[in-house]
Amino acid sequence: MNTKKAFLALGLLSATAVALSGCAQIDESLLDSNADFSVNIAIPYTTTTPLPDYMSVPEQVVIDPNGGVTVNDASLLTSSLNNSKAEESQYTSLSLGDTKPSVTALQERLSALGYCTGGVSGVFDAATETAVKRFEQTYGVMQTGIATPAFQVRLFAQDAPVYGSEAYDSAVVSQYTTLQRGAVGSTVYALQHRLKELGYPIRDLTGVYDEETENAIRLFSEAYGLKSQSIAYIALQKELYSDNAIPYSESGSTQARAGLATLSLGNVGTQVMRMQSRLIELGYMTGTATGVFDAETEAAVRAFEETCGRAVTGVLDTSLQNLLLSQSAPQAGQALQEGHTLYSDLEIGSEGDEVLGLQNRLIELGYANGVGNGVYGEETANAVVLFEHYNGLPEDGRATGALQTYLYSSAALSYDAAVSGATPAITPEPTPFANNALGTLQGARTLSLNDTGDEVTKLQERLNSLGYECTVNGVYDQETQRAMMAFQQAVGVSQTGDASDTMLKYIYTKAAPASKYQMFNATQSYETLQLGDAGEAVVSLQWQLWTLGYLTTEDVEGSVGVFDDRTRSAVISTQLAMGYEQPDGVAGPEFQCFIFSEYNRFIKR
Numbered sequence: 061m062n063t064k065k066a067f068l069a070l071g072l073l074s075a076t077a078v079a080l081s082g083c084a085q086i087d088e089s090l091l092d093s094n095a096d097f098s099v100n101i102a103i104p105y106t107t108t109t110p111l112p113d114y115m116s117v118p119e120q121v122v123i124d125p126n127g128g129v130t131v132n133d134a135s136l137l138t139s140s141l142n143n144s145k146a147e148e149s150q151y152t153s154l155s156l157g158d159t160k161p162s163v164t165a166l167q168e169r170l171s172a173l174g175y176c177t178g179g180v181s182g183v184f185d186a187a188t189e190t191a192v193k194r195f196e197q198t199y200g201v202m203q204t205g206i207a208t209p210a211f212q213v214r215l216f217a218q219d220a221p222v223y224g225s226e227a228y229d230s231a232v233v234s235q236y237t238t239l240q241r242g243a244v245g246s247t248v249y250a251l252q253h254r255l256k257e258l259g260y261p262i263r264d265l266t267g268v269y270d271e272e273t274e275n276a277i278r279l280f281s282e283a284y285g286l287k288s289q290s291i292a293y294i295a296l297q298k299e300l301y302s303d304n305a306i307p308y309s310e311s312g313s314t315q316a317r318a319g320l321a322t323l324s325l326g327n328v329g330t331q332v333m334r335m336q337s338r339l340i341e342l343g344y345m346t347g348t349a350t351g352v353f354d355a356e357t358e359a360a361v362r363a364f365e366e367t368c369g370r371a372v373t374g375v376l377d378t379s380l381q382n383l384l385l386s387q388s389a390p391q392a393g394q395a396l397q398e399g400h401t402l403y404s405d406l407e408i409g410s411e412g413d414e415v416l417g418l419q420n421r422l423i424e425l426g427y428a429n430g431v432g433n434g435v436y437g438e439e440t441a442n443a444v445v446l447f448e449h450y451n452g453l454p455e456d457g458r459a460t461g462a463l464q465t466y467l468y469s470s471a472a473l474s475y476d477a478a479v480s481g482a483t484p485a486i487t488p489e490p491t492p493f494a495n496n497a498l499g500t501l502q503g504a505r506t507l508s509l510n511d512t513g514d515e516v517t518k519l520q521e522r523l524n525s526l527g528y529e530c531t532v533n534g535v536y537d538q539e540t541q542r543a544m545m546a547f548q549q550a551v552g553v554s555q556t557g558d559a560s561d562t563m564l565k566y567i568y569t570k571a572a573p574a575s576k577y578q579m580f581n582a583t584q585s586y587e588t589l590q591l592g593d594a595g596e597a598v599v600s601l602q603w604q605l606w607t608l609g610y611l612t613t614e615d616v617e618g619s620v621g622v623f624d625d626r627t628r629s630a631v632i633s634t635q636l637a638m639g640y641e642q643p644d645g646v647a648g649p650e651f652q653c654f655i656f657s658e659y660n661r662f663i664k665r
Contacts, residue, residue, distance in 0.1 A: 147213045148209035148210055148213055149209070150209070150212075150213075151209040151212040151213065152209065153206060153207065153208050153209060154166060154184055154206070154207040154212075155184060155189075155205070155206045155207065156184055156185070156186070156188075156189050156205065157183075157184060158183075158184040159182060159183050159184070161182075163182055163183065163184045163188070164180060164182045166184075166188070166207055166212070166215070167179075167180040167181065167182070167188055167191075168180055169215055169216055169220075170188065170191040170192070170195065170215070173195075173215075173220060173221070173222050173223055174222055174223030174224060175191040175192075175194045175195050175223045176188060176190075176191035177191075178190075178191070184207075189205035190205070192205045192206070192207050192211070193205045194223065195211070195214075195215060195220075196211065197301065198221060198228060198231045236294040236297055236298070237294070238291060238292065238293050238294060238350075239251060239269055239291070239292040239297070240269060240290070240291040240292065241269055241270070241271075241274060241290065242269060243268075243269040244267055244268050244269070245267060246267065248266075248267050248268060248269045248273070249265055249266075249267040251269075251273065251292060251297065251300070252265045252266065252267075252273055252276075253265055254300055254301055254305075255273070255276045255277070255280065255300070258280075258300075258305055258306075258307045258308055259307050259308035260276040260279055260280060260308040261275065261276055261279070261308070262276050269292075274290035275290075277289070277290055277291070277292050277296070278290055279308060280296065280300060280306075280308075281296060281330075283306040283308070283309070284299065284306065284330045284333075284334070285334060286330060286333055286334060286337065286349075287337060287349075293333070293350050293351045293352075294328055294350070294351060294352060295328050295329045295330055295332055295333050295350065295351020295352060296330060296333070296351060298328060298329055299329060299330045322375060322376065322377045322378060322424075323335060323353055323375070323376040323381070324353060324358075324374070324375045324376070325353055325354070325355070325357075325358050325374065326353060327353040328351055328352050328353065329351055330351060332351045332352065332353045332357070333349045333350070333351035334349075334385075335357075335361075335376055335381060335384060336349035336350070336351070336357055336360075337349040338384050338385055338389070339357070339360045339361070339364065339384070342364070342384075342389060342390070342391050342392055343391055343392035343393070344360040344361075344363050344364050344392045345357065345359070345360035358374040359374075361373075361374050361375070361376055361380075362374045363392065364380075364384065364389075364392075365380065367390050367392065367393075367394065368380075368383065368390065369465075370468065370469065371469065371470040373470075377421075377424065378417070378420040378421060378423075378424050379417055379420065379421040379424070379467075379468045380468075382413060382414075382416060382417030382420060383417060383468075385413065386413050386414065386417070388403070388404075388414075403459075403461040403464035403465060403468075404461060405458065405459070405460045405461055406418060406436055406458070406459040406460075406464070407436060407441075407457075407458045407459070408436055408437065408438065408440075408441055408457070409436060410436040411434055411435050411436065412434055413434065415432070415434050415435060415436045415440070416432045416433070416434040417432075418432075418436075418440070418444075418459050418464065418467070419432030419433070419434070419440055419443075420432050421467055421468060422440070422443045422444070422447060422467075425447065425467075425472060425473075425474045425475060426474050426475030426476055426636065427443045427444075427446045427447045427450075427475050428440075428443035428641075428642070428643070429636065429639060429640060429641050429642075429643070430641035430642065436459075439641075439642035439644075441457035441458075442457070442632075442642070442643065442644060442645075443643075444457050444458070444459050444463075445457045446475070446629075446632060446643075447467065447472075448463070449629065450473055450475065450478035450479070450484065451466070451472060451473050451478070451484045452484040453466075475633075475636065479633060505561060505564075506558050506559060506560045506561060507519060507536055507558065507559040507564070508536060508541075508557070508558040508559070509536055509537070509538070509541055509557070509558075510535070510536060510537075511535075511536040512534055512535050512536070513534060514534070515564075516534050516535060516536045516540070517532060517533075517534040519536075519540070519544075519559060519564070519567070520532040520533070520534075520540055520543075522567055522568060522572075523540070523543045523544065523547060523567075526547065526567075526572060526573070526574045526575060527574050527575030527576065528543040528544075528546050528547050528575050529543065530542070530543035541557035541558075542557070544557050544558070544559055545557045546575070547567065547572075547573075547575075548563075549578075550573045550575065550577060550578050550579060551566075551572075551573060551579055551580075551650055551653050551654075552579045552580030552582070552583060552584045552653045552657070553583065553584060553586070553649045553650055553653055554583055554585075554649075555583070560648070561648075562588055562646060562648025562649065562650055562651065563648070563649075563650055565640060565641075565642065565644065565648070566640075566648060566650035566651060566654075567650075568641055569635075569638050569639040569640050569641070570638060570639030571638040571639060571654045571659070571662075571663075573659075577659075579653060579654070579657040579658075579659060580653065580657065584649070584652075584653050584656070586648075586649040586652040586653060587649070588646060588647065588648050588649065589601055589623055589646075589647040589652075590623060590628075590645070590646045590647065591623055591624070591625070591628050591645065592623060593622075593623040594621055594622045594623065595621060596621070598621050598622060598623045598627070599620060599621045601623075601627070601631075601647055601652065602616055602620065602621070602627055602630075604652075604655050604656060604660075605627070605630045605631070605634065605655070607664075608634065608655060608660060608663065608664050608665065609664060609665030610630040610631075610633050610634050610665065611626070611627070611630045615627070615630065628645035629645070631643075631645045631646070631647050631651070632644070632645045634651075634655065634663065635651070637663040638651075638654065638663060
């Protein structure tokens, strides 16, 4: 311990701050996030001639309740793959259940291109089938999950696009065409097949865009909070074929998605369509909401930004989208009065779209993780204080109209920029954190045997996702207790079987070990440390935070062994790197176990 003190006191701490190392590049690492490989596109196959007597023609592709695929029209598998017969003769068709040596090569190629996340097993399993469907979507062929010879020729070609790359985007967008009443062919057939699969009222797969198809498209567009429309625009089709397309609900309630992504020139999707509809409503553009972010849309966004007094970029970031959708959005030509702000003062207890926009912006800038919920609680206040701290603002945790104006401006410093040494536009004052706005352990809850409720259900689901099996029933029973003890053993903390407040915050992070990992072979003895604590345990914590690059010499000069504001800020920074949804600056036993384990290398600066 004296050595650690010497390091701190002699000022040998490094002030280097660089970007966090990318965890996703380390195979099966502890910090691998659950990568979202859901496909936000899916392509209908190419148009053919109309089917004769379509009402009596059997379905071209039949998928049984067990997922088995029967293809009655083989051309659907190859209509967009114009290969030579010689090329195709090198391969044999592979499908679910096959264990041929060629399955291993198939899986390796799909993994190398980013389409497969299930690993290489040599068995054509469900994960491989899903990966094949993803690649099929790229070329506009019917998505059956069968790796035909024609499919494999394209897959092993040198120009096969990497999943999510520009080449991939170009390939998928080129497959689409707007469909409406009177259209015929296999593109319409694919559209009907997908609508029926999602439960929309399609009785017959006819290949003809008829009244029944129009009605189903109307219902699908309404599910996304869009105005009812009968035309299947490109944007709508991309959403329809995606893995997370909204299924039909007889209640008719809209399920518009939360968590908006930044939109700019060239983007396509229902999200663009929603923004266009609102821009048209406010008078910034005319015509139809097509879902394609074109030059006209960009010009409308620029006009909206100018009216709002924001930097003119032509890009719809998350905050601008929330503002556009809110009641505060100004009409075109509505000049703002001098000193007027579009934002209401927000504080703990506030709720609604403005709070959601605030939360999304804080997440975008890196001061919070997770997904906004529209409720201004202690966690949101903590994130606001962190933003204020690094941007040289008075730290009270309140999001006034003036603060939001700065938060949403291009001058606002992101968390990464701030910790890398960037200077805020506002000269910072050396004010301490406003402790009354920060979360503490007061009112913290521990889940234990016989507790019930949604918190228990959420915990059980998380334990299962990490491989610690227990029944999800909302009751903290002995099975849940045993699963928690197994998790605690993997972490290296006392195996009490109870889920403490700090444990509940930790278990939902990227740093929570799956069942195949063991962080320690023995139980580690750590006590919860927080603002105001002092002693040898704090010295160890500070030394380790320095080792990882989250504290500098200047941070601890004159305060070695004292858990002060700067130590708390370093803990928050580390928690953000670990993936805490709501960083609170409290160093619980689980947090300390991780930063002292060998896995801390994944967050080392």
